[in-house]
Amino acid sequence: MRFCPQCGHAVNMIIPENDNRVRAVCPNCEHIDYDNPRLITGTIPMYQGKLLLCRRNIEPRFGYWTLPAGFMENQETTSEGALRETLEESGSHAICRQAFSMISIPHINQIHLFYLADLQKDDFHATSESSEVALFELSDIPWDELAFSSVTKTLEFFIEDHKTGNYGFHEDTLIIDSVSE
Amino acid sequence: MRFCPQCGHAVNMIIPENDNRVRAVCPNCEHIDYDNPRLITGTIPMYQGKLLLCRRNIEPRFGYWTLPAGFMENQETTSEGALRETLEESGSHAICRQAFSMISIPHINQIHLFYLADLQKDDFHATSESSEVALFELSDIPWDELAFSSVTKTLEFFIEDHKTGNYGFHEDTLIIDSVSE
Ligand SMILES: [Zn+2]
Ligand SMILES: [Zn+2]
Numbered sequence: 208m209r210f211c212p213q214c215g216h217a218v219n220m221i222i223p224e225n226d227n228r229v230r231a232v233c234p235n236c237e238h239i240d241y242d243n244p245r246l247i248t249g250t251i252p253m254y255q256g257k258l259l260l261c262r263r264n265i266e267p268r269f270g271y272w273t274l275p276a277g278f279m280e281n282q283e284t285t286s287e288g289a290l291r292e293t294l295e296e297s298g299s300h301a302i303c304r305q306a307f308s309m310i311s312i313p314h315i316n317q318i319h320l321f322y323l324a325d326l327q328k329d330d331f332h333a334t335s336e337s338s339e340v341a342l343f344e345l346s347d348i349p350w351d352e353l354a355f356s357s358v359t360k361t362l363e364f365f366i367e368d369h370k371t372g373n374y375g376f377h378e379d380t381l382i383i384d385s386v387s388e
Numbered sequence: 389m390r391f392c393p394q395c396g397h398a399v400n401m402i403i404p405e406n407d408n409r410v411r412a413v414c415p416n417c418e419h420i421d422y423d424n425p426r427l428i429t430g431t432i433p434m435y436q437g438k439l440l441l442c443r444r445n446i447e448p449r450f451g452y453w454t455l456p457a458g459f460m461e462n463q464e465t466t467s468e469g470a471l472r473e474t475l476e477e478s479g480s481h482a483i484c485r486q487a488f489s490m491i492s493i494p495h496i497n498q499i500h501l502f503y504l505a506d507l508q509k510d511d512f513h514a515t516s517e518s519s520e521v522a523l524f525e526l527s528d529i530p531w532d533e534l535a536f537s538s539v540t541k542t543l544e545f546f547i548e549d550h551k552t553g554n555y556g557f558h559e560d561t562l563i564i565d566s567v568s569e
Contacts, residue, residue: 212389
């Protein structure tokens with residue numbers, strides 16, 4: 208940020224009074240801009256024992272497979288965001304069961320949150336964001352072609368819990384330094 | 389947002405191409421500004437069977453009791469944010485056990501996330517943000533003087549799980565319309 212979003216004046220990068228972090232502070236109107244981590248919400252969509260994955264039609268990680276997920280928007284809940292992204296990326300109407308994984312990725316200021324979800328029918332299809340949408344047997348997950356480490360980690364947790372049928376809530380931190388994420 | 393943070397030009401509030409929401413778009417440099425929900429992280433800090441609460445020394449809800457919590461910052465994990473806020477508001481060094489509650493508050497674009505946490509010793513004290521910091525027996529929680537609905541809801545979940553000793557992960561949505569939050 209170089210200019211004040213409220214008045215257009217050039218900002219100073221300084222630590223405001225009663226704060227301990229550098230913020231963009233406007234010397235003209237005194238606006239302080241706070242930049243905070245963003246939440247990515249998505250689903251692990253299941254249909255008749257199979258897992259839905261989307262092949263990315265956009266950068267980053269064009270051509271790789273992913274769980275449907277994206278930036279949460281204002282005025283929605285975490286599960287609403289997850290279902291909206293599932294619809295946008297796979298054309299499918301899902302229902303959330305429970306939050307399943309929450310993965311902090313501090314070097315890119317993101318938190319990735321995935322829900323266990325069930326498709327109501329096999330109404331998925333390719334979209335502008337996904338060149339291909341397909342159901343996979345859990346034994347056929349394309350591990351070497353997954354788009355993001357948070358997806359790999361979430362599916363590892365899922366496979367482990369699937370063995371017992373006891374699905375917990377899993378937290379993790381990714382400290383990888385990858386240009387792809 | 390009225391001016392472009394990248395170049396200072398006045399922005400237009402329009403739906404960008406390939407999008408479906410109104411964003412602040414700069415006609416000069418083409419910057420698109422995305423405004424997303426913010427995550428508030430905090431703890432349910434326990435010490436020898438008692439609960440730590442902070443009496444707010446700042447608005448909103450000045451004078452009311454709350455769990456230590458605040459906006460998550462860049463470059464930290466959710467639990468690091470929760471522990472930092474606990475230290476800043478109560479002077480106390482806690483350890484996170486597990487994520488316990490996640491409450492979406494869509495009308496203010498916030499998600500409140502609370503961790504079960506243990507104080508390592510009784511090193512808490514008043515701070516610039518808390519006029520008073522105190523341990524409460526669970527039977528003495530000041531329910532009528534709690535600052536925020538997300539705190540009340542989280543403590544209700546906590547008291548319920550405390551009866552059995554089985555602590556789950558709880559999700560909820562607050563759709564109240566309160567000026568205080
Ligand atoms: Zn300004
Ligand atoms: Zn611009």
